[in-house]
Amino acid sequence: MTEIISLVVAKYNYWLYIILMMIGLYAMIAKNNLIKKLVGMNIFQTAIILFYVSTGYKTGATIPIIKNAHGGHGVEAAVIHAADYINPLPHVLMLTAIVVSVATFGVAMALCVRIYQRYQTLEEDELRMRLSEK
Amino acid sequence: MNNYPAILIIAPLLGAFFAGLAVWIQERLAYPIALISLGLSTFASVNVLMAVIANGPVHYRMAGWAPPMGIEYRIDLLNAMVLVLVSSIAFLNLLASYKNVEQETHDRAASFYVAYLLFVVGLLGVVATGDLFNLYVLIEITSLTSYTLVALGDRDRGPLASLNYLFVGVIGASFYLLGVGYIYIITGSLNMVDVAGILPDLPGSSTVLVGFILCLLGVWIKMALFPLHVWLPNGYTYAPTAFSRVVAPLMTKVMVYVMIRLMITVFGLDYVFVKLHLSEAVVWLGTIAIVFGGVMALSQKNLKKMLTYIIICEIGYMVGGAWLGNELGMTGAILHIVNDALMTFALFLAVGNIVYKIKDVDYPNLSGLFGKMPWTMAGFVLAAFSIIGVPPTCGFFSKWYLILGAFEAGAYHFAAALLISSLICAVLFFKVFEICFFAPEGNGHSHDHSHGHGDQVIVMDEAPVASLVTLAIVSLALILVGVYSGTIVNTIILPFLR
């Protein structure tokens, strides 16, 4: 039991974000209203983004902008220690993922507007009923 | 010229944005721009294939940085073949579908071409790239443009079908992204070849297992493997004709390519087949997919929906064949990528012609088609024979390799499913032929332009010439690819696998 507790505490960032992902996934699958599903999709994607970003953290390190580099020609003399700066690569990857998630949300919103214009409802069971009547 | 790998993806990308400008400045330029850019891309991909066959894999570094610092295109034999397939089908479809686009989306046809070009860019990039995260970005471009284009089809059901497709597609792409995340965290690199070099040092790691299964699940959702296929029938049926003609042959097959690339290049056949014990379960899954697709296709009353279930059945062939674990099975699966793309393209070209004339393709409306549209139906019959697996069309040869591979691996259930599906397809298509052959009884319900007073005189009312010519080219390709499949296997597939 204690080893599970220490496991959770050492890796609590992963546990937190996986639980958040599962909340979002549950909303996408089980909710009835289309907008609630969209919100669930947003939570799911945001949790994945946070999961990635949290892996780049190094204890005691600062943001990935090299200090005192804007002096011009004094930069080459200073030695840059990798342990002083957090990992920039997950941030770069997640910039892309955030943009993709926003774009998907925009397209999904446009689709919801079209569906509402046609059927006057956004509840999935009512939509299914209307479709099976045709 | 060594810039061909970049040209084949930059040409349609530039074309898309120039067409995007043309939407606001001069609408009629959008179609010629699209044609020219896809033509350039096809030309570049054929050149790349020649270069790869002659000299071995081509490595192209984007932004000049060596991998794994930068992104690299690594085009070997498998890539090059699928690239030629994708660009040529997209180009031919654009030639054939001009009238269909005018008919179905007349007021925004120029923007349709922009989205179409971006879709093709996404597909080409997925095939050509050698970087795991770049693959995710390109899958998302493909997905976003396909959600948009599907929603432009049927006015009533298009947006809802597209929204369901969107939810499932986002789950699939996010699983793939999580899988890449797990692999990145444990290896520290994103380049496919680099990861393949680091992974053997991490045996038995649960992270690598979970990463592999997540990537695989994401790709399976995108290729509509049973039971993750729920988005495909509605999504492809209610899409506009010009788009369903290009998405049905290409998107799922490109995802099969991604699965094979992950299995062979990134994780390695040793890890996939020896360390994991999933291959039997996956072959069973492929078997069930084949039977499910066939049975559901039998119960459909609409031609387009029936064809989408056949796509699900064919995906079962490819997934089962790839996971059989022997060279014959993998050869069959890779050859089937090419064959199935051509067959599905021919089928959807024919169906698109029918939709152009009769809008609604429920079975009762299809009577008398052999008289009304003989050339279209000739192409349809040839493609149907190819799906059933009649020599010398190409469908026979890939089925042959798959059955041989199944016997060698001892997966008799898979071989039985292959044979049963041929029978089911035969029954299916002959039922359609029977409906189309006989003219309707009584007065002319389904004729627009015929002058029938008592006795039915069926006037030939064919689709536009461009689509007929394209159908003829693709039908010829079906036969040629079948006859030359030995050459294709020996020059491209077997050297790749060895």
Add this chain to the structure above:
Amino acid sequence: MKLLGFIIVCLTGIFLLYGTSDLPDWGDPNSPASLHLSNHYIEKAVAETEVPNLVTAVLADYRGFDTMFETAVVFTAGLACFLLLRDFKPKQDRYYRHVPTGVVLHFKDKARQLRVGTEFESVDKDWVPSDMVIKTVCRILIPFIQIYALYVVAHGDFSPGGGFQGGVIFGSSFILLAISYNLKTLMKRVSEKFLGIFSAVGVLIYVGIGVIAMIMGGNFLDYSTLAPLVPVDPGHIRALGMLGVEIGVGIAVMAAMAIIYINIVSQGRHDEGL
């Protein structure tokens, strides 16, 4: 359905958590992800590219190809909202309000139109008197927001920022104008054609820089080959290439954000908004 969803979610969660047992701990500086590639980026990026902000260096130079497709994704989102929602022939109800008395006239057919001026103003169906405080404050703030957005784009090399961030801030200034006044005010200043052309031009700048690099003899998006074209210190050429690319990204994102907002909020009709 809810029970099935709950079971699937629990199984997936347990599966994912099983995969984390091998992952490095929180904040571990020796994890593989922090050793292999990222060490190279942290230690060598300034020497190779002269850009202190490592995230921008990796985003716009080392992995610039990814960023180009990301900008294409933004363009696609704008295009999708336009394609799906744009309605060129909306119903032609018009409402005019007589300013001195407050009487509102409703014209149902499109034959009659009133001249808008000091006596009559054209209003939305859900018109409420606009608040003087909101209008004035927003009108003063918007230019400063735009200057801040340009600052964020230009200083992406040295401080947190870049093309995407600056583009979104600029786009939000347009949205603020639409919210504080009304959508018609925004459309008068920033027409649909302007936004459409700019969203394509932004990505074309990005791809164009890459094509110029290819024409000058290097690989696609290799900024070092642009040195003969630019009359400044050739050591900085990568930083300048990155700046050009970020400007393209900013323009595309600005236009796409405005297009998405306008099309969704007016359901494609471009007449009324929130």
